[in-house]
Amino acid sequence: MGAHKLSVRVYYEDTDFSGFVYHAAYLRFMERGRTEMLRELGLLQRELALSEPAGTLFFVVRAMEIDFRRPAHMDDLLSVETRLEAIGGVSLTMRQEIRGGDALLSAARVTVALVLNGKPQRIPGPIREKFEGSLAG
Amino acid sequence: MGAHKLSVRVYYEDTDFSGFVYHAAYLRFMERGRTEMLRELGLLQRELALSEPAGTLFFVVRAMEIDFRRPAHMDDLLSVETRLEAIGGVSLTMRQEIRGGDALLSAARVTVALVLNGKPQRIPGPIREKFEGSLAG
Amino acid sequence: MGAHKLSVRVYYEDTDFSGFVYHAAYLRFMERGRTEMLRELGLLQRELALSEPAGTLFFVVRAMEIDFRRPAHMDDLLSVETRLEAIGGVSLTMRQEIRGGDALLSAARVTVALVLNGKPQRIPGPIREKFEGSLAG
Amino acid sequence: MGAHKLSVRVYYEDTDFSGFVYHAAYLRFMERGRTEMLRELGLLQRELALSEPAGTLFFVVRAMEIDFRRPAHMDDLLSVETRLEAIGGVSLTMRQEIRGGDALLSAARVTVALVLNGKPQRIPGPIREKFEGSLAG
Numbered sequence: 166m167g168a169h170k171l172s173v174r175v176y177y178e179d180t181d182f183s184g185f186v187y188h189a190a191y192l193r194f195m196e197r198g199r200t201e202m203l204r205e206l207g208l209l210q211r212e213l214a215l216s217e218p219a220g221t222l223f224f225v226v227r228a229m230e231i232d233f234r235r236p237a238h239m240d241d242l243l244s245v246e247t248r249l250e251a252i253g254g255v256s257l258t259m260r261q262e263i264r265g266g267d268a269l270l271s272a273a274r275v276t277v278a279l280v281l282n283g284k285p286q287r288i289p290g291p292i293r294e295k296f297e298g299s300l301a302g
Numbered sequence: 303m304g305a306h307k308l309s310v311r312v313y314y315e316d317t318d319f320s321g322f323v324y325h326a327a328y329l330r331f332m333e334r335g336r337t338e339m340l341r342e343l344g345l346l347q348r349e350l351a352l353s354e355p356a357g358t359l360f361f362v363v364r365a366m367e368i369d370f371r372r373p374a375h376m377d378d379l380l381s382v383e384t385r386l387e388a389i390g391g392v393s394l395t396m397r398q399e400i401r402g403g404d405a406l407l408s409a410a411r412v413t414v415a416l417v418l419n420g421k422p423q424r425i426p427g428p429i430r431e432k433f434e435g436s437l438a439g
Numbered sequence: 440m441g442a443h444k445l446s447v448r449v450y451y452e453d454t455d456f457s458g459f460v461y462h463a464a465y466l467r468f469m470e471r472g473r474t475e476m477l478r479e480l481g482l483l484q485r486e487l488a489l490s491e492p493a494g495t496l497f498f499v500v501r502a503m504e505i506d507f508r509r510p511a512h513m514d515d516l517l518s519v520e521t522r523l524e525a526i527g528g529v530s531l532t533m534r535q536e537i538r539g540g541d542a543l544l545s546a547a548r549v550t551v552a553l554v555l556n557g558k559p560q561r562i563p564g565p566i567r568e569k570f571e572g573s574l575a576g
Numbered sequence: 577m578g579a580h581k582l583s584v585r586v587y588y589e590d591t592d593f594s595g596f597v598y599h600a601a602y603l604r605f606m607e608r609g610r611t612e613m614l615r616e617l618g619l620l621q622r623e624l625a626l627s628e629p630a631g632t633l634f635f636v637v638r639a640m641e642i643d644f645r646r647p648a649h650m651d652d653l654l655s656v657e658t659r660l661e662a663i664g665g666v667s668l669t670m671r672q673e674i675r676g677g678d679a680l681l682s683a684a685r686v687t688v689a690l691v692l693n694g695k696p697q698r699i700p701g702p703i704r705e706k707f708e709g710s711l712a713g
Contacts, residue, residue: 182454225596
């Protein structure tokens with residue numbers, strides 16, 4: 166299946182005095198991409214946080230490998246592509262790429278885990294099914 | 303004339319541990335609104351920076367009065383409205399409002415100045431004409 | 440009495456492609472200054488948030504007037520000076536200045552209010568007394 | 577030899593609505609640690625950028641592997657530890673850890689490269705010697 170795609174514009178706030186986009190800004194762009202992929206699956210993170218009587222439920226980033234290949238600049242229009250690669254008991258692995266036109270600027274593998282009050286939590290069946298649809302889709 | 307409007311989604315990066323949007327994030331949203339208003343007038347800030355043989359030309363924020371009236375939350379879709387109020391010799395004054403649905407969340411008056419190598423610079427005629435069209439429009 | 444002073448170093452994250460410090464970064468520096476002034480008065484904001492059985496208590500920024508007078512650069516060591524100017528029923532007014540060496544770079548008047556579950560809340564006596572000591576001090 | 581250590585305080589700006597520190601904030605903390613390690617070696621990045629007649633010289637992050645093990649909170653005082661692991665022709669590899677008290681919160685391997693006008697650049701002898709002293713230290 167295809168990746169989820171989100172367009173992101175580069176603003177002043179994303180750049181640094183080198184003239185290029187600040188490296189940590191790519192993590193913010195990727196987080197936006199994951200949030201929009203979840204939204205497309207019907208998962209609003211704010212609702213998720215409020216959904217458990219026993220506490221607050223969040224997806225948190227556990228690990229990330231990221232390559233910064235080419236720079237981006239002020240005013241660039243970037244595409245954040247997010248693919249779900251694997252579903253574990255308590256975590257998800259995603260592949261994310263940021264492109265400017267055809268050029269691959271940055272690529273990452275990201276592991277996110279579901280936590281309840283800070284403790285790893287099995288991904289509930291209904292949420293798992295949504296992700297499986299995205300894998301298979 | 304109408305205000306320039308930009309839709310902005312609230313992501314994790316914009317919130318803080320109070321559960322609401324961090325106050326300085328509204329300044330980032332307003333800067334995005336001004337950048338898009340300039341883009342609509344045909345002014346790309348990156349090109350502007352490179353346009354002068356004598357140095358780099360930038361719009362910088364000189365002063366800001368801002369009221370934070372109501373909080374915004376994760377996942378909210380906000381509207382940033384930007385109106386040009388006045389054009390001075392070296393500066394522009396804008397009124398900016400951030401709304402969530404019908405509610406006014408935050409309102410500001412912003413003065414930006416054109417600077418060349420850090421020194422105030424008269425706004426060149428062709429740029430001034432674009433702004434005057436926006437005022438009159 | 441003297442102002443509370445906090446030293447802040449400028450890093451990559453604070454700059455933008457103009458080569459200077461991004462304007463909203465000064466709000467982050469000022470918020471650090473207010474947090475450290477509160478800490479010096481014995482008020483930890485995280486503890487404050489957890490202190491009320493009826494909900495979470497936070498100081499939030501209600502209004503800000505800020506002038507950006509001179510730019511700061513990567514590697515600069517800045518001083519954030521915070522003075523409590525007035526204590527109202529539900530709010531505090533502070534004067535904050537950011538200096539680089541002797542030069543005044545940025546100056547603001549900031550109104551913060553105490554809120555409980557998002558609603559303005561009278562500043563409790565023991566907290567008020569700490570602030571009054573700072574005013575009189 | 578020992579690691580370079582930098583103390584970092586967690587402020588509002590570093591947290592998100594989950595109540596914990598936002599994951600990308602750790603990259604900002606690590607960048608501060610690398611900047612201070614360079615400063616201790618006598619390398620100011622702003623001066624470095626201005627040092628070449630042929631253009632601007634910057635260290636840029638090429639790749640990063642990072643584990644987020646435990647959360648940090650508002651008001652925490654963290655320690656950023658930076659060790660130089662290897663010096664290549666155009667790049668450096670560093671190991672960075674963020675600790676809160678004795679607990680390891682986050683650990684990363686970071687590759688930075690020297691670039692001149694965006695192109696990889698051999699690390700000049702005098703700079704290389706400073707790093708070698710840090711390795712051998």
